[in-house]
Structure formats: C-alpha cells, structure tokens
Amino acid sequence: MSKRRIFIPEQRVKAGEVELLRPEAKHLVTVLGLRDGDRVVVFDGEGREYDATLRNTGRCKGAALRIEGPGRKAEGGALDVTLIVALIKNRNFDLVVRKAAELGAARLVPVVTERTVKEAGAGVSRWRKISAEASRQCGRADVMDVAEVTQFGSAIASCTGSLRLMAWEGGGTTLAESLRAWAGGSISIAVGPEGGFTHGEVAAARAAGFVPVTLGPRILRTETVPLALLAIMQYVFGDLGGTKT
Ligand code: SAM
Numbered sequence: 001m002s003k004r005r006i007f008i009p010e011q012r013v014k015a016g017e018v019e020l021l022r023p024e025a026k027h028l029v030t031v032l033g034l035r036d037g038d039r040v041v042v043f044d045g046e047g048r049e050y051d052a053t054l055r056n057t058g059r060c061k062g063a064a065l066r067i068e069g070p071g072r073k074a075e076g077g078a079l080d081v082t083l084i085v086a087l088i089k090n091r092n093f094d095l096v097v098r099k100a101a102e103l104g105a106a107r108l109v110p111v112v113t114e115r116t117v118k119e120a121g122a123g124v125s126r127w128r129k130i131s132a133e134a135s136r137q138c139g140r141a142d143v144m145d146v147a148e149v150t151q152f153g154s155a156i157a158s159c160t161g162s163l164r165l166m167a168w169e170g171g172g173t174t175l176a177e178s179l180r181a182w183a184g185g186s187i188s189i190a191v192g193p194e195g196g197f198t199h200g201e202v203a204a205a206r207a208a209g210f211v212p213v214t215l216g217p218r219i220l221r222t223e224t225v226p227l228a229l230l231a232i233m234q235y236v237f238g239d240l241g242g243t244k245t
Contacts, residue, residue, distance in 0.1 A: 004032060007132045007143065008065070010044040018042075018052075018065045025063040028054060040065060043135065045143040049074045074141030077104040079238040080186040083226045084109045084155045086193035087116050092223040097127045101134035101144040103230040104238060106186075109147040111155045115195030124148055152190075152201060156208040161188030164210040167225045168192070168202060172212030175232065187233065191225045 006028060012018050020028070028034045036057050042050040042065060050071035055064045083105050085096055093110065100108055110127070112118075127146045135143045156164075162185030165178060190197075190210060197205070202212060215225065 004028075004034065004038070004040045005136050005139070006040055006042055006065075007045060007136050008042050010046045010048070013042060013044045013048075013050060013067060013071075016067050018067060020063045020065060025057075029057050029063060042067065042071075043074065043141040044071075045132065045135070045141075047074055047076055047142040048072065049141045076142065077106070077140075077239060079104060079106075079233055081105045081230060081233060082107040082109065082159070082161060082186065082188045083230075084111055084152075084159070084188060084190040085226055086111055086113045086152070086191060086222060087118070087149065088194060088222045092221075094127070094130055096223050096226055097130045097144075097146065098134045099227045100230060101131045101140070102138045103227060104140075104234060105144050105226075105230055107145045107147065109155050110149045111152045111190075112149060113152045113193050113201060114198045116193045117195075153204060156190065156205050156210060159188045159208060159210075161186045163187045164190075164205075164208070165229075166190040166197070166202065166205045166210040166212045167215060167229070168197060168212035169214065169219050170196075170202065170212070172214050175213050175215065175229075178211050178213050179236065189226060189229055191222055194222055 006024060008018055028040065034040065034054050036055055038054045040052045040054055042052045048071045051068045052065040053068060055066055056062045083100055085108065087093060087110055097108060124146055131144045131146050163182045167189065190205060206212070215228065220228065
C-alpha cells in the first residue's frame with residue numbers, strides 16, 4: 001500500500017482540482033518530500049479512492065492536487081460494528097479510537113455512564129482527527145465515524161444493531177453462544193467504564209435488546225475490551241473470510 005495517501009473530505013474532492021490546506025500541503029511536501037508531478041492516492045472518507053497529481057509545491061501558498069478520473073470504490077470491511085464505549089482517561093480513549101479504526105469498526109459512540117469519571121481535555125474533534133489519521137495509515141478509504149459524546153441511556157435507546165452485546169464482567173452468555181444465535185447484520189457492542197456498569201444500566205441495556213456477554217474470568221481494562229472483541233469478530237466473520245453480514 002502506498003504511503004502517499006491523504007484524506008480529503010468528499011465535498012472537496014468533487015471539485016476536480018483540490019487546493020490543499022496548510023497541514024495537508026505540509027504533510028505531502030515537508031514530511032513526505034513530494035514535488036510537482038508526484039502521484040498521490042486521495043481517500044474521501046466515504047470509501048472512494050482517487051489517483052491524483054501534486055502541483056504548485058514551489059509556492060508558499062496554493063499547493064494543489066489534480067484528481068485524475070472518477071475514482072474507484074475501495075474494498076470495504078465485511079463487518080458493520082458500532083462500539084459504544086464509556087469515557088475513560090484521555091490517553092486510553094485515544095488508544096481505543098486509533099485501534100478500533102485500524103481493526104475496522106464503522107462507528108464509535110463515546111458515552112457517559114453513571115460511574116464515568118469526567119476528565120477535561122480530549123474531545124470529539126481530536127478523536128475524529130485520530131480516526132482519519134488511522135485510516136490514512138492503515139489503508140482504509142472510509143473513516144470510522146466518531147459520534148458526539150452521548151448519555152449511555154440515549155445511546156442504547158437509539159441503537160439499531162441486529163446483534164447487541166454488552167460486555168459485562170458480572171456474568172451472562174459466552175461470546176460464542178451469543179454469536180451462534182446471530183443471523184447476520186450490524187453489531188453494536190457496549191463497554192463500561194473502569195468502575196463497571198451499574199445494575200440499573202445492565203437492566204436498561206437488557207430492555208433495549210442487549211445481551212450481556214462475559215469475556216471470561218479475568219477483569220479486563222475498558223480499553224482492552226473493544227479491541228479484543230473487534231479482533232475476534234474480524235477473525236470469525238470479517239476480513240478473514242466471514243459470511244454473516
Ligand atoms: N469495576 C469492575 C470490577 O472491578 O469488577 C470492572 C470494570 S472493567 C475494568 C471495565 C469494563 O470492561 C466493564 O464495564 C465491562 O464492560 C468490560 N469487561 C471487563 N472485563 C470483562 C469480562 N471479563 N467480561 C465482560 N466484560 C468485561
């Protein structure tokens with residue numbers, strides 16, 4: 001896969017000739033050392049890729065990309081997974097965002113739960129940048145969507161996944177059992193904060209169609225759980241030959 005990849009949002013790619021913003025030009029010209037006439041792959045965050053040629057790199061302003069042709073639909077992931085993850089320490093949540101994007105999650109919903117310990121700092125715009133950067137680095141042509149921070153109750157109430165799992169260390173069905181009963185479609189996975197979900201939240205999630213699943217006898221850190229589950233899902237049903245979605 002070419003390292004010369006850059007994310008330009010779909011609305012700007014349509015214009016044909018794309019004037020680069022300063023950070024974009026800096027990445028291509030200063031970081032990668034590219035010059036006029038060099039070829040670049042543009043991805044638009046919606047699953048399309050375009051071949052492009054770099055222009056005007058000698059000017060301090062006005063470096064641009066000429067988009068060559070209508071582009072192509074890049075191969076998408078086989079799984080449609082939404083993660084609903086309780087907020088945790090910023091650097092650990094950053095890790096969840098980056099690794100979930102690499103592992104092919106479609107959407108991440110950061111949630112406030114009853115036991116969420118609030119921490120100022122990171123925010124949705126930063127996580128969206130991390131998600132786009134992870135796409136560039138790992139070769140995705142789409143970008144994992146990061147939703148606004150939402151109350152846990154609203155996130156589960158508006159959830160549309162055909163398989164809804166809640167990681168719960170308090171017991172429940174095994175992952176293998178819950179997946180056996182699944183007929184395909186999108187998947188939603190809820191993961192609690194360091195203090196865990198309250199019994200009230202577990203009851204509300206059950207009422208919203210979530211199945212509590214245990215991941216075994218060890219208590220995992222919040223940031224471990226979505227990544228472990230995504231890796232298992234990709235192995236069983238996803239990019240490695242899955243058939244259920
Ligand atoms: N406070 C809880 C305790 O001490 O028992 C642990 C919470 S755990 C650090 C954070 C979250 O990861 C949980 O809310 C749950 O969603 C998930 N989790 C951790 N270990 C798990 C396991 N063995 N099975 C299912 N979910 C688990």
